[in-house]
Amino acid sequence: MDLSQYAELFLAESREHLSACNQLLLDWERTPANSAPVGGLFRAVHTVKGMAATMGYGRVTDIAHRTENLLDLLRRGSRPATDELLQLLFRARDALEHAVELSVVGREDELEVVEVVADLESAAALLAGPERAAPAPPTATAVVAPAAPGGGRLVQVTLRAEAPLKGGRALLALKRAQALGAVQGVTPPQAGFESDDFDGRFSFRLDSSATAADIERAVRAAGDVEHVSVGGGGEERRAAAPRGGAAAATAAEATPEKSRHIRVDLRRLDELMDLIGELVTVRGRLNELAAARRDPAVDDVAIQISRLSADLQAGIIQARMTPVWQVFDRFPRLVRDLARELDKQVAFRVEGKEIELDRAILDELGDPLLHLLRNAVDHGIETPAERRRGGKPPEGEIVLAAVRERASVAISVSDDGRGIDRARILERARREGLVDPHAEALSDDQLLRVLARPGFSTAEAVTSVSGRGVGIDVAVTRIRALGGSIDIRTETGKGTSFVLRLPVTLAIVRALIAGVGRERYALPLTYVAETVEFGVQPTTIVEGREAIVLRNRVVPLVHLRRMLGVSGDAPRRCPIIVLEMGERTSGIVVDGMLGQQEIVVKGFDPPQGTLPVFSGATIMGDGIPALILDAGGLV
Amino acid sequence: MSHTVLVCDDAIFMRTMISDILAQAGFEIVGEAETGSQAVEKYRQLKPDLVTMDIVMPDMGGIDAVREIVKQDPDAKILMCSAMGQQALVVEAIQAGAKDFVVKPFQPSRVLEAVQRVLG
Numbered sequence: 001m002d003l004s005q006y007a008e009l010f011l012a013e014s015r016e017h018l019s020a021c022n023q024l025l026l027d028w029e030r031t032p033a034n035s036a037p038v039g040g041l042f043r044a045v046h047t048v049k050g051m052a053a054t055m056g057y058g059r060v061t062d063i064a065h066r067t068e069n070l071l072d073l074l075r076r077g078s079r080p081a082t083d084e085l086l087q088l089l090f091r092a093r094d095a096l097e098h099a100v101e102l103s104v105v106g107r108e109d110e111l112e113v114v115e116v117v118a119d120l121e122s123a124a125a126l127l128a129g130p131e132r133a134a135p136a137p138p139t140a141t142a143v144v145a146p147a148a149p150g151g152g153r154l155v156q157v158t159l160r161a162e163a164p165l166k167g168g169r170a171l172l173a174l175k176r177a178q179a180l181g182a183v184q185g186v187t188p189p190q191a192g193f194e195s196d197d198f199d200g201r202f203s204f205r206l207d208s209s210a211t212a213a214d215i216e217r218a219v220r221a222a223g224d225v226e227h228v229s230v231g232g233g234g235e236e237r238r239a240a241a242p243r244g245g246a247a248a249a250t251a252a253e254a255t256p257e258k259s260r261h262i263r264v265d266l267r268r269l270d271e272l273m274d275l276i277g278e279l280v281t282v283r284g285r286l287n288e289l290a291a292a293r294r295d296p297a298v299d300d301v302a303i304q305i306s307r308l309s310a311d312l313q314a315g316i317i318q319a320r321m322t323p324v325w326q327v328f329d330r331f332p333r334l335v336r337d338l339a340r341e342l343d344k345q346v347a348f349r350v351e352g353k354e355i356e357l358d359r360a361i362l363d364e365l366g367d368p369l370l371h372l373l374r375n376a377v378d379h380g381i382e383t384p385a386e387r388r389r390g391g392k393p394p395e396g397e398i399v400l401a402a403v404r405e406r407a408s409v410a411i412s413v414s415d416d417g418r419g420i421d422r423a424r425i426l427e428r429a430r431r432e433g434l435v436d437p438h439a440e441a442l443s444d445d446q447l448l449r450v451l452a453r454p455g456f457s458t459a460e461a462v463t464s465v466s467g468r469g470v471g472i473d474v475a476v477t478r479i480r481a482l483g484g485s486i487d488i489r490t491e492t493g494k495g496t497s498f499v500l501r502l503p504v505t506l507a508i509v510r511a512l513i514a515g516v517g518r519e520r521y522a523l524p525l526t527y528v529a530e531t532v533e534f535g536v537q538p539t540t541i542v543e544g545r546e547a548i549v550l551r552n553r554v555v556p557l558v559h560l561r562r563m564l565g566v567s568g569d570a571p572r573r574c575p576i577i578v579l580e581m582g583e584r585t586s587g588i589v590v591d592g593m594l595g596q597q598e599i600v601v602k603g604f605d606p607p608q609g610t611l612p613v614f615s616g617a618t619i620m621g622d623g624i625p626a627l628i629l630d631a632g633g634l635v
Numbered sequence: 636m637s638h639t640v641l642v643c644d645d646a647i648f649m650r651t652m653i654s655d656i657l658a659q660a661g662f663e664i665v666g667e668a669e670t671g672s673q674a675v676e677k678y679r680q681l682k683p684d685l686v687t688m689d690i691v692m693p694d695m696g697g698i699d700a701v702r703e704i705v706k707q708d709p710d711a712k713i714l715m716c717s718a719m720g721q722q723a724l725v726v727e728a729i730q731a732g733a734k735d736f737v738v739k740p741f742q743p744s745r746v747l748e749a750v751q752r753v754l755g
Contacts, residue, residue, distance in 0.1 A: 006648060006651065006652060009647065009648045009651060010648050013646055013647055013648045040693070042691075043645070043691055043692070043693055046691045046718065047645060047646045047649075047691070049718060050646065050649060050689075050718050050739045050740075051646055051648045051649065053718070053719070053739050053740040054648075054649070054652060054739055054740040054741055055740075056740065065719075065720070069720075164719060164738035165717060165719070165721065165722050165725050165736065165738055166722075167722045167723075167725070167726050168715075168717070168722060168725035168726055168728075168729055168736050171726050171729045171730070172729060172734075172735060172736075175729065193722075193726050194722055194723040194726045195722070196720070196722055198722070221752060221755065222735075222752070223735065223748060223749065223752050
């Protein structure tokens with residue numbers, strides 16, 4: 001049987017179970033006296049074992065088996081967790097994860113499992129106590145000579161040597177025999193069947209008028225029977241063991257399962273998404289043609305196609321939506337491990353686990369969040385002693401939260417640690433010429449810009465400015481590439497919070513189409529707050545930048561024409577597209593508005609020297625490409 | 636008429652594999668259950684000719700599910716799916732009324748042999 005077709009399913013499901021194990025271990029660690037998580041751990045590891053054995057992954061099976069043994073002992077003893085045990089179980093879980101990943105790609109041989117297996121063994125031996133430490137003497141040795149006296153015919157049975165779980169098989173044989181008459185004098189006593197030492201030889205007396213052949217047939221029907229002898233009348237029969245031929249049932253067509261869930265390879269969804277993207281593009285062209293033709297019949301069809309493809313698109317996007325816990329779930333363990341390593345006390349809380357994001361976006365979030373969380377533990381949260389001195393509880397808190405906003409999802413990483421030392425960053429930023437040498441203070445916004453500069457996280461920065469630069473450039477770049485933004489808020493002594501804002505889906509977005517010169521540009525509606533008219537609104541100068549005031553808010557302006565170096569004059573009156581990203585805002589001045597439409601986002605690698613204000617490209621309804629403006633680069 | 640089967644296992648992987656093995660041999664998979672209590676409920680609804688039952692499942696385990704199902708239908712034909720090292724549990728399941736068992740890792744031929752014995 002070809003097992004490779006099951007490998008992906010095995011991998012996906014094993015990962016889920018192992019992720020659950022992490023959570024359960026963390027729960028147990030938090031309340032060691034409550035051994036409720038052990039049952040769940042046992043089941044998860046047991047399931048992984050069964051799947052791995054089926055796939056033929058011997059090492060995964062081996063580690064899982066020993067872990068399961070240990071968990072079984074713990075479960076039955078209802079023991080509290082000790083630190084040592086938890087460390088061992090965490091290690092075993094990690095080893096399992098590693099083994100699963102390697103096995104699936106055919107690199108099982110590279111695994112080094114001896115140490116963890118040995119530790120699991122000795123822990124289990126210790127728990128099992130002296131009475132179980134030495135293997136019990138085999139109970140079946142006395143069986144061969146049937147001792148059972150009494151009426152009926154003596155039936156002696158030997159199971160096949162390779163038969164698994166012989167006790168169960170023996171019991172089935174007894175049940176078959178019972179259908180023919182009363183069974184007594186079972187040797188070894190039935191309780192012996194439950195022992196792992198049962199060697200598959202047993203005997204009993206059967207009070208039945210059935211012929212020896214019938215008795216033998218009945219016993220053999222239990223399966224895995226090597227030899228049966230039916231005595232009594234001195235007769236002993238021995239028949240050739242019929243090796244069971246496979247599958248008696250004739251192959252009919254496989255009927256579809258009636259399960260309500262199926263797993264779909266993400267690549268299939270991507271392909272579908274691409275197709276829908278093309279459909280949306282063609283739909284745009286059809287709409288344009290229909291509008292030009294003014295034929296009601298064509299209009300009708302165009303409208304229907306629009307509606308259907310919109311439904312189809314919504315359906316596919318929905319199918320791609322994945323709850324954030326699929327990425328968040330690995331962080332509690334990470335934060336715990338890191339805090340331990342650094343001798344800090346951290347309570348980690350996750351909120352909004354069920355919020356959904358496009359799978360493609362979610363997959364990209366792991367790294368940036370990892371950097372931010374690592375920073376929070378390493379540089380944000382103080383040591384318990386330092387916290388006490390500052391009048392705080394010794395245990396710090398880190399919160400990872402997802403919140404759905406209008407067309408975006410905000411994910412925040414907040415700590416209640418020491419905050420970022422602005423004065424130091426400012427000093428350094430001045431020295432490196434990153435800010436005006438006379439600048440008195442750094443706003444949150446400037447702070448982030450400075451921190452996110454790739455060169456900023458130097459070794460010196462790590463010691464002198466509490467290393468806040470580490471990885472932030474990575475996070476900012478990644479989030480921006482996804483069409484999102486990062487904001488930072490920090491207060492000395494109170495903590496730091498990073499907020500990531502991301503579009504809910506990447507693939508298809510509604511965008512404003514704006515004209516500048518002869519080109520068209522698409523601006524995703526995700527961050528568009530409103531449009532106002534330039535030339536009507538009075539402008540003013542704030543901090544050296546041209547701006548308008550909208551409802552008491554200063555909105556700095558960006559003239560796209562100037563920024564893109566388009567020659568010629570702008571129209572006297574033209575629209576301003578007001579973008580809002582968290583608390584930042586900016587007004588984009590364009591030549592004209594050409595309407596709204598759905599665009600299919602194609603990522604692109606901008607040529608060297610391109611302004612960092614484009615996040616991708618799209619094909620318009622007429623087949624001509626347009627660049628997509630990156631809101632994050634404009635505000 | 637092909638025999639109908641209810642497949643009970645908490646792992647999709649296992650359910651898929653058992654379903655594939657049986658479907659290829661001409662059985663009709665009429666339902667799946669992820670927990671013991673689902674198994675009991677679906678048995679009542681579907682009255683399948685055969686049940687494959689994992690032993691370790693969340694909520695209600697496979698052995699308790701066997702007891703419940705046999706209480707409803709003493710003739711229920713239940714095939715236990717067990718793992719190595721579950722001797723005592725398999726014995727308990729048989730005493731509870733399971734008709735046969737297979738041991739993971741499954742070999743299709745062994746599964747089908749067991750099924751034939753149960754339906755025999």
